[in-house]
Amino acid sequence: MVLCPLLLQAQEPEDARIQAAVKRGVLYLKSQQQADGSWSYSGHEMGMTALAALALVESGVPADDPSIRRALSFVRGSASVNTHTYDISLAILFLVRLREPADKELILQLGQRLMAGQLNTGGWTYSCPLVAPAATGSGSVTNSPRSGDESRRRPGRLNAAAGPNFGGFGDNSNTQFAVLGVWAAGRAGLDVPETMQRVDRRFRTTQASSGGWGYTARGESDAMTCAGLMSLALAKGQKVLEGQLVNRKPDAQSADTPSAKTKMDSDPQIERGLRRLEQYANTIGPDSTLYFLWSVERVGVALGMARFGGIDWYRRGASVLIKTQRPEGVWQTNRWPLPDTSFALLFLRRSNLTSGMPQLVTGRSSESGENRMRAGKLDDLIRTVRPPADPDNEPTRDRP
Numbered sequence: 001m002v003l004c005p006l007l008l009q010a011q012e013p014e015d016a017r018i019q020a021a022v023k024r025g026v027l028y029l030k031s032q033q034q035a036d037g038s039w040s041y042s043g044h045e046m047g048m049t050a051l052a053a054l055a056l057v058e059s060g061v062p063a064d065d066p067s068i069r070r071a072l073s074f075v076r077g078s079a080s081v082n083t084h085t086y087d088i089s090l091a092i093l094f095l096v097r098l099r100e101p102a103d104k105e106l107i108l109q110l111g112q113r114l115m116a117g118q119l120n121t122g123g124w125t126y127s128c129p130l131v132a133p134a135a136t137g138s139g140s141v142t143n144s145p146r147s148g149d150e151s152r153r154r155p156g157r158l159n160a161a162a163g164p165n166f167g168g169f170g171d172n173s174n175t176q177f178a179v180l181g182v183w184a185a186g187r188a189g190l191d192v193p194e195t196m197q198r199v200d201r202r203f204r205t206t207q208a209s210s211g212g213w214g215y216t217a218r219g220e221s222d223a224m225t226c227a228g229l230m231s232l233a234l235a236k237g238q239k240v241l242e243g244q245l246v247n248r249k250p251d252a253q254s255a256d257t258p259s260a261k262t263k264m265d266s267d268p269q270i271e272r273g274l275r276r277l278e279q280y281a282n283t284i285g286p287d288s289t290l291y292f293l294w295s296v297e298r299v300g301v302a303l304g305m306a307r308f309g310g311i312d313w314y315r316r317g318a319s320v321l322i323k324t325q326r327p328e329g330v331w332q333t334n335r336w337p338l339p340d341t342s343f344a345l346l347f348l349r350r351s352n353l354t355s356g357m358p359q360l361v362t363g364r365s366s367e368s369g370e371n372r373m374r375a376g377k378l379d380d381l382i383r384t385v386r387p388p389a390d391p392d393n394e395p396t397r398d399r400p
Contacts, residue, residue, distance in 0.1 A: 004321070012140045017319065017322050018318055018322065019359065020347055021321060021325050021348060022059050022060075022345060022348050022349065023056075023061070024114070024325065024328075024329030025325070025329050025330075025331070025341055025344060025345045025348075026059050026060075026329075026345070027329050028054060028079075028257045028328055028329030028330050028341055029052050029055065029338070029341055029342065029345075030056070031060075031069050032052075032338060033052070033070065033071070036067075036070070036074055037070030037071050037072075037074035038048065038071070038336055039051075039070045039071075039076045040338075041336070041338060041339070042088055043079070043084075043206065043266040044084060044086060045074075045088030046074070046075055046079065046082050046084075046087040046090075046091055047084060047086045047088075047089075047091070047337055048089045049071050049074050049075055049078075049089075050071070050087070050093065050275075051076050051093035051094075051338075051339060052077075052096075052119060052300040052338060052341045052342050053068055053072070053094055054090070054093055054094045054097055054342070054346070054351075055069035055076050055341070055342035055343075055346050055349075055351075056071075056344065056345075057094075057098070058095055058346055058349045058351040059345050059348075059349055059400045060349075063098055063100075064303075068098075070268065071094075072094075072095075072098065072100075075091050075094060075095070076103070076106065079091055079106060079109075079110060081130070083113070083117075083127045083128050083129065083130060084126060084127060084128075085117060085126055085127060085128055085174045085177060085178050085229075086126075086174065086177050086246055087112070088110050088113055088114050088128060088178075089114060089178050089180055089181030090177065090181075091110055092107055092110050092111060092114070092181040092184050092185050092354055093109075093180060093181060093184055095107050095190055096184040096185075096355075102191070105182075105186060106309075107185055107188045107190075108160060108185065108188065108190050110185065111181065111182065111184075111185025111186070111190040111192075112131055112180070112187065112190065113128050113129070113130065113131050113183075113187070113191070113248075114129060114181050114182060115130055115177055115182060115190070115195050116128060116129050116131045116167075117166075117178070118165060118178070118195055118197075118198060119148030119166045119167065119168055119169070120166065121168070121169050121170065121174065121198075121202055122175075122177075122199050122201050122202030122203075123169060123170035123171070123174070123199075123202055124170050124171075124177075124178040125166075125168065125170040125171065125174055126174055137198070139294035144345060155377045159330045161373050169216060169217050170213065170215060171215050171216060171229065171303075172215055172216070172224045172227045172228065173215060173223075173224070175202070175227065175231065175296075176200075176227035176230060176231055176390075178228075178318055179196075179199055179230065179231045179235075179354055180235055180298075180350060181193055181233050182196065182355065183196075183198075183237075183238070183354055184353070184354075184355070186238065187355050187356060191240065193238060193242055193353065194237075196234065196235045196238040197235070197239075197240070199231050199232075199235045200232065200235035200236065200239070200389075201232070201271075202231075203228050203231050203232040203376065204232065204269060205270055206218075206228075207228065207272070207273065210276055211225075211272035211273050211274075211275055212224070212273065212277075212280075213225050213227060213228030213229075213273075214227035216267070216302035222280040222283070222288075222292045222295075223289065223291050223292040223295045224294055225273060225276055225277055225280060226277065226280075226292070226298065226299050227295060227360030228273060229270065229273040229274065229299050230295075230298055230302060230354075231279060231298050232267075232270055232273065232355065232356040233270060233299075233302060233303060234354060236267060236270070236301075237354075237356070237357050237361075240360055241356070241360060242252065247361055257324070267364050272306075274308060274309075277296070277299065277308050278308040278310075278311055280292075280296075280307035281296060281308045281309075281311040281313045281316070282311050284311075284313065284316045284317055284320060284325055286320055287322065287333075288317075288329055288333070289333045290333050290339070290340040290341075290343040290344055290347075291322070291333075291339075292326060293317050293321070293343065293344070293347050294343035294344075294346055294347050296317065296347075297313075297314070297317070297346065297347040297350060297351070298314050298353060298354070300313050300314065300350075301350055301351070301352045301363055302352065302353075302354040302361075303357070304361050314350065316391060317347055318347075318348060321347065321348060321385060323345050323398040326346070329341070331343075331344040333373075353381040353399040375383045
């Protein structure tokens with residue numbers, strides 16, 4: 001069955017309410033910016049600044065707006081010594097979103113640092129080691145064409161300066177942010193296949209019998225099921241992209257442009273995860289955390305799915321956000337209003353933080369617009385042969 005385009009169109013009154021909610025959220029975030037360009041979040045100022053500024057840009061604030069320029073200056077000034085997984089990942093997403101040529105080297109360096117923090121179980125914990133950036137001409141860059149030999153690097157791509165030298169499982173909250181950062185850095189030019197292969201193994205071997213994932217290797221929760229789905233899909237997408245690059249003709253599109261002819265096949269584990277997510281999406285309501293709603297939005301946009309089964313996740317979530325926004329423009333489902341408000345704006349704007357994934361899923365050569373989703377059935381998406389493991393389905397709480 002072919003995926004059919006579907007534009008998510010809200011009814012006029014609801015659409016106007018969404019626009020008004022976004023406007024109030026933008027004003028609130030701007031009002032909370034500090035004089036040095038940061039947003040306050042104890043111990044994670046760079047990450048919070050990148051997240052808030054990313055939400056503003058996705059909400060239509062121009063890149064040359066003073067609030068964005070101050071935030072960019074703060075992120076640039078803080079990045080050289082920051083070792084927090086959340087912060088590094090969000091900084092990469094923000095810098096990649098702005099697409100300023102001057103930041104490409106910084107994006108690659110942050111990506112190397114992030115990759116150096118990957119545990120041997122394929123995940124991440126709260127911190128990454130500082131690594132020296134690979135120097136051009138040191139052997140980290142090769143002009144050899146990529147082949148089936150995994151030791152060869154893609155032309156002009158930097159290899160990470162360090163590998164997965166750490167034990168322990170880490171957690172899937174840090175890991176999902178890291179995977180997003182690695183994907184974005186890979187799109188910017190970092191060589192990431194080996195890192196993503198370890199991500200693939202991690203989530204294929206820890207999926208619960210119900211189809212979900214948890215904060216750790218056992219159990220499951222709503223947001224972490226989204227984290228598992230997103231990570232598994234991106235790992236699969238990277239594999240498909242690598243195959244396209246190996247087989248592309250010399251005069252084909254650039255290395256970072258997915259082929260218009262090849263798309264991902266269906267995958268039983270992703271299908272099981274989507275069926276579990278449909279159950280979770282059916283519970284979306286006033287008590288849903290913003291972290292969960294944002295996680296749902298990322299999966300829906302990246303996979304081009306307007307619905308999970310019969311659930312119109314955007315319409316349901318937007319309705320909740322309209323009702324739960326406070327008069328001053330803030331959203332808060334826990335004690336952290338700044339990230340919650342940022343997550344809400346990213347949801348309402350249907351932001352795509354996984355450039356290239358919709359093309360890989362649908363087989364189309366270009367994206368259809370920031371608010372265009374696709375309707376599809378589970379068997380239209382992704383198939384591999386490795387069966388899932390079934391660890392004990394022991395409940396656990398995730399910690400954003």
